[in-house]
Amino acid sequence: MGKKKRSKKVAADDDELTGTGTCEASADEVSLPDPTELGNVLQYENGLLACAISPIYGRYLSTQRNVKKGDLLFSEKYLIAGPQRSSDVVCVGCHSEFQEDTTRFNCPHCQWPICRDECAVSIYHKDECKFFTEKKIKPPTRQGTCDFGALTILRGLMLKLRDPVSWKKLMHLEAHNDIRKNLPLWRENMINVVIVILDQWHLFEYFSEEEIHTVCGILEVNSFELGEKYSFRGIFPMAAMMAHDCIPNTTHFQNGLDGILEVRAAIDIPAGSPLAICYAFSLEGTSQRRKMLQETKFFECSCVRCCDAKELGTCLSGVLCQTCKKGYVYNTGAADLANVWICEKCKIKVPLQYIDSLLENWQEAVDRVVDIPSSEKFIENCKTVFHPNHAIPFGVKFNLCQAYGRESTELQNLSPADLDRKLALCREVLDVLDALTPGYTITRGMVLYELQAAEIIHVRRLQATLKPHILRRKLQLTLKTLKDAIAILEMSPTSTIEYEIAQSAKKETLVDLTKWISLLK
Numbered sequence: 001m002g003k004k005k006r007s008k009k010v011a012a013d014d015d016e017l018t019g020t021g022t023c024e025a026s027a028d029e030v031s032l033p034d035p036t037e038l039g040n041v042l043q044y045e046n047g048l049l050a051c052a053i054s055p056i057y058g059r060y061l062s063t064q065r066n067v068k069k070g071d072l073l074f075s076e077k078y079l080i081a082g083p084q085r086s087s088d089v090v091c092v093g094c095h096s097e098f099q100e101d102t103t104r105f106n107c108p109h110c111q112w113p114i115c116r117d118e119c120a121v122s123i124y125h126k127d128e129c130k131f132f133t134e135k136k137i138k139p140p141t142r143q144g145t146c147d148f149g150a151l152t153i154l155r156g157l158m159l160k161l162r163d164p165v166s167w168k169k170l171m172h173l174e175a176h177n178d179i180r181k182n183l184p185l186w187r188e189n190m191i192n193v194v195i196v197i198l199d200q201w202h203l204f205e206y207f208s209e210e211e212i213h214t215v216c217g218i219l220e221v222n223s224f225e226l227g228e229k230y231s232f233r234g235i236f237p238m239a240a241m242m243a244h245d246c247i248p249n250t251t252h253f254q255n256g257l258d259g260i261l262e263v264r265a266a267i268d269i270p271a272g273s274p275l276a277i278c279y280a281f282s283l284e285g286t287s288q289r290r291k292m293l294q295e296t297k298f299f300e301c302s303c304v305r306c307c308d309a310k311e312l313g314t315c316l317s318g319v320l321c322q323t324c325k326k327g328y329v330y331n332t333g334a335a336d337l338a339n340v341w342i343c344e345k346c347k348i349k350v351p352l353q354y355i356d357s358l359l360e361n362w363q364e365a366v367d368r369v370v371d372i373p374s375s376e377k378f379i380e381n382c383k384t385v386f387h388p389n390h391a392i393p394f395g396v397k398f399n400l401c402q403a404y405g406r407e408s409t410e411l412q413n414l415s416p417a418d419l420d421r422k423l424a425l426c427r428e429v430l431d432v433l434d435a436l437t438p439g440y441t442i443t444r445g446m447v448l449y450e451l452q453a454a455e456i457i458h459v460r461r462l463q464a465t466l467k468p469h470i471l472r473r474k475l476q477l478t479l480k481t482l483k484d485a486i487a488i489l490e491m492s493p494t495s496t497i498e499y500e501i502a503q504s505a506k507k508e509t510l511v512d513l514t515k516w517i518s519l520l521k
């Protein structure tokens with residue numbers, strides 16, 4: 001890994017190279033560190049990445065060579081990890097929440113809560129335990145509420161005392177203090193974190209108020225979600241340098257057990273391109289994503305998807321016009337973000353408040369969808385209000401395409417109508433995913449897997465009626481879908497269900513399908 005400082009000028013045509021952003025050339029040469037100096041990098045090919053700066057993204061990572069979809073860009077171990085902001089009491093070893101019926105133990109050394117003996121020596125807790133014991137630091141307590149998120153901030157601050165190199169890496173990250181100072185969040189952090197650390201834990205001789213707010217900001221702006229069973233958050237300083245794009249060109253895999261994040265190319269990425277992840281939930285509509293980005297990451301996204309009212313033809317935000325009942329109403333795009341939405345057909349203007357309250361009501365209704373019949377009914381009801389691909393029905397379709405053949409009836413026993421429905425849903429969902437989360441992403445991998453499984457049953461049922469060349473063609477297409485699904489799911493950490501699915505599909509379905517095709521004349 002190169003340790004030399006590099007000086008990097010941002011290419012004037014960054015956006016042409018990627019189609020993902022609108023970086024302009026930076027007039028001055030800017031001295032930026034080698035990316036590997038930023039993080040706890042475990043795997044990285046020397047010289048593959050560079051850190052650059054743009055007037056839009058600020059600092060960002062870019063690739064120096066062409067990379068292929070699925071290629072590992074780097075893997076990195078967390079710098080700090082811990083409970084989410086406003087978290088209730090959790091185990092300090094594995095971050096599981098305590099339910100009413102779970103037994104709660106205390107760490108035998110520092111007395112913080114754990115859920116089982118091993119958690120007292122977990123990678124997340126063992127280093128802090130001695131400090132907590134020496135300084136007699138007890139879990140935060142306040143009548144009514146208790147913010148365990150303060151623990152994560154303390155874990156960050158402790159780097160200052162025990163690991164100056166890591167502290168420097170942490171302090172290198174953006175906290176947006178200037179913006180956050182004027183928000184209600186600052187006062188909440190003051191009460192839930194600063195006062196707890198300085199007054200309750202008496203650590204005022206080690207950390208200043210400003211440092212505590214800065215670590216809060218760094219976590220708010222840069223952290224990644226961790227954990228499969230339990231959600232917690234972690235800082236990965238190199239990954240934190242990736243820019244945001246609502247159509248990301250990278251994908252990441254994490255394993256909460258060892259706190260390692262792997263970042264891979266989701267699509268083929270040409271040399272010189274910014275590496276981008278989507279900080280928001282990709283399958284939400286533009287106004288929801290942009291609201292989240294403004295409120296928590298403090299910028300206005302100007303990506304291609306945000307600037308296109310129809311979100312690259314997916315129509316994920318389309319609402320049926322209640323005046324003409326023919327066209328769909330859309331936000332006119334990022335530039336005009338947009339208190340007014342307009343019907344594409346009759347051009348009537350609809351106020352943003354109407355759209356917001358519509359989404360709020362229907363979001364509540366989604367929570368009442370529990371099984372296949374209620375999902376189907378919900379999708380039917382949505383037709384009078386939303387575009388068929390609108391994020392609200394789309395989320396239900398996404399779950400439904402996986403539920404057929406798993407819930408109540410096994411795939412091979414599905415009725416012909418239900419099997420057709422599963423096939424149609426998988427294809428419909430994939431069309432949207434292909435546009436919005438293209439390439440090697442786990443969500444696409446899972447839907448491809450569902451599609452090939454349904455196709456195999458479908459072809460088996462039809463085979464007596466199909467001409468041999470048509471049968472062969474259908475099976476070849478299914479084989480391609482299966483291979484894509486395996487290639488994607490196999491990238492997941494070995495402890496995950498997705499990895500297991502890929503391995504068993506490789507051993508069984510792939511072998512059987514290949515043999516079936518080879519036996520056809």
Ligand SMILES: C[S@@+](CC[C@H](N)C(=O)[O-])C[C@H]1O[C@@H](n2cnc3c(N)ncnc32)[C@H](O)[C@@H]1O
Nearest residue numbers: 056057058059174221222240241243244297299
């Ligand atoms: C996780 S940090 C990324 C690294 C950051 N650029 C830096 O210099 O430290 C997130 C911040 O980067 C900036 N950023 C990232 N992507 C952006 C984008 N597409 N448009 C505008 N700002 C962006 C915003 O300031 C955001 O709060």
